[in-house]
Amino acid sequence: MKYIGIQTQQLRNNFRSTLLLVLFPCVILLLTWLFFMIYGNFVFSNPEFQAYNELTLSEWANQSFFSTAPLVFGVCLVWFLIAYFANTAIINNSTGAKPLDRKESKRVYNLVENLCIANNMEMPKINVIEDSSLNAYASGINQKSYTVTLSRGIIDKLQDDELEAVIAHELTHIRNRDVRLLIISIVFVGIFSFLSQILLRSMAHMRLAGRNDKNGGSTALIMVIVLVLAAVGYLVTALMRFAISRKREYMADAGSAEMTHKPWALASALRKISGDPLIEAVAQKDVAQLFIDNPLKKGMSVAGKLFSTHPPIEERIKILEQF
Numbered sequence: 001m002k003y004i005g006i007q008t009q010q011l012r013n014n015f016r017s018t019l020l021l022v023l024f025p026c027v028i029l030l031l032t033w034l035f036f037m038i039y040g041n042f043v044f045s046n047p048e049f050q051a052y053n054e055l056t057l058s059e060w061a062n063q064s065f066f067s068t069a070p071l072v073f074g075v076c077l078v079w080f081l082i083a084y085f086a087n088t089a090i091i092n093n094s095t096g097a098k099p100l101d102r103k104e105s106k107r108v109y110n111l112v113e114n115l116c117i118a119n120n121m122e123m124p125k126i127n128v129i130e131d132s133s134l135n136a137y138a139s140g141i142n143q144k145s146y147t148v149t150l151s152r153g154i155i156d157k158l159q160d161d162e163l164e165a166v167i168a169h170e171l172t173h174i175r176n177r178d179v180r181l182l183i184i185s186i187v188f189v190g191i192f193s194f195l196s197q198i199l200l201r202s203m204a205h206m207r208l209a210g211r212n213d214k215n216g217g218s219t220a221l222i223m224v225i226v227l228v229l230a231a232v233g234y235l236v237t238a239l240m241r242f243a244i245s246r247k248r249e250y251m252a253d254a255g256s257a258e259m260t261h262k263p264w265a266l267a268s269a270l271r272k273i274s275g276d277p278l279i280e281a282v283a284q285k286d287v288a289q290l291f292i293d294n295p296l297k298k299g300m301s302v303a304g305k306l307f308s309t310h311p312p313i314e315e316r317i318k319i320l321e322q323f
Contacts, residue, residue: 014177016181020185020188021184024076024080024188025073025076025077028072028076031233032065032068032069032072033061033062033065034229035225035229036065038225038228039221040061042221083187084183084184084187087141087183091139094281094282094283095149095282096131097127097128097147099125099128100127100128105128108126108150108155108167111163111167112124112148112167114164115164115167115168115259116171119171121175124140124146124148124174125146126150127148127150128151128155131151131153131280132153132156132276133278133280133295134158134272134275134276135151135153135279135291135292135295136149136151136154136166136169136170137149137170137290137291138170138171138173138178138290139183139290140179141179141183146174146179148174150167151279154166154273157272161262162266162268162269162272164260165260165265165266165269166256166269168259168260168266169252169255170252170292171255171259172252172255172256173252176248176251176255178248182289185286185289186289249292249316250316253316253319257320257323263320263321264321264323266320267320270313270317273293274293277291277294277295278295282295282296289310294310
């Protein structure tokens with residue numbers, strides 16, 4: 001695998017973060033405009049509507065769009081700001097993570113501090129998930145919120161060299177600014193998920209109301225258009241997730257080998273983790289992509305592997321063993 005320097009990786013991740021920040025509102029606004037254009041095509045086919053309307057289709061769609069766009073953009077902006085600045089609390093709540101007590105876990109704190117000192121990094125916060133399975137992740141958007149979270153199982157079941165290698169992997173994610181990019185991706189995915197749920201609930205309500213509604217045909221039309229746009233939104237969400245390259249895990253593995261000079265230790269740790277990565281508290285696929293190994297996977301299908309946010313752990317182990 002071609003070597004990429006730390007600064008190059010950081011610049012790439014900063015660019016991708018900015019690109020996602022710019023693309024997301026554009027996608028939301030484009031979907032809003034498409035709704036009015038598609039709905040307008042059907043509305044303007046009604047002679048009665050045309051008789052009472054002097055605007056053309058494009059003029060009506062643009063007018064409707066410009067009157068609605070500020071509200072749509074404002075709601076998404078508020079959601080983004082809340083999720084962006086509250087991401088640590090949201091992720092901790094989703095994973096059940098709590099601060100790790102220093103007095104009871106001197107071993108972990110010593111490993112983290114030694115790696116940070118050796119690599120001129122500031123000490124992140126350390127959290128623990130009280131779960132006997134083996135997994136870990138890094139999170140945060142800046143130095144104040146950077147956190148390395150370990151499961152109780154990974155702390156208790158890995159040897160020092162193996163645990164050090166896992167911590168180095170997560171520190172590499174922080175150093176390369178992968179975590180900031182992933183947080184932005186998760187926030188955007190959350191917005192699409194929220195909008196999809198609202199649309200589906202609205203469709204269910206409209207279906208019930210439309211049974212005794214003389215405008216049932218119009219209601220059904222709106223439902224179909226919303227369903228199509230929801231599908232488009234889901235596809236865009238998937239593309240945004242895949243924009244966060246799976247190579248970040250390979251880079252973090254390489255960073256761990258560079259920090260510890262023990263690639264075999266991470267390979268051994270990954271082999272143990274792959275045997276029991278399931279974290280019971282984790283139920284959201286978007287949060288699962290933060291972990292060193294997907295904590296939700298249960299016998300993935302071919303399609304599941306194709307759309308996975310993580311490369312196969314067997315391949316990662318094979319590459320580490322070749323160092």
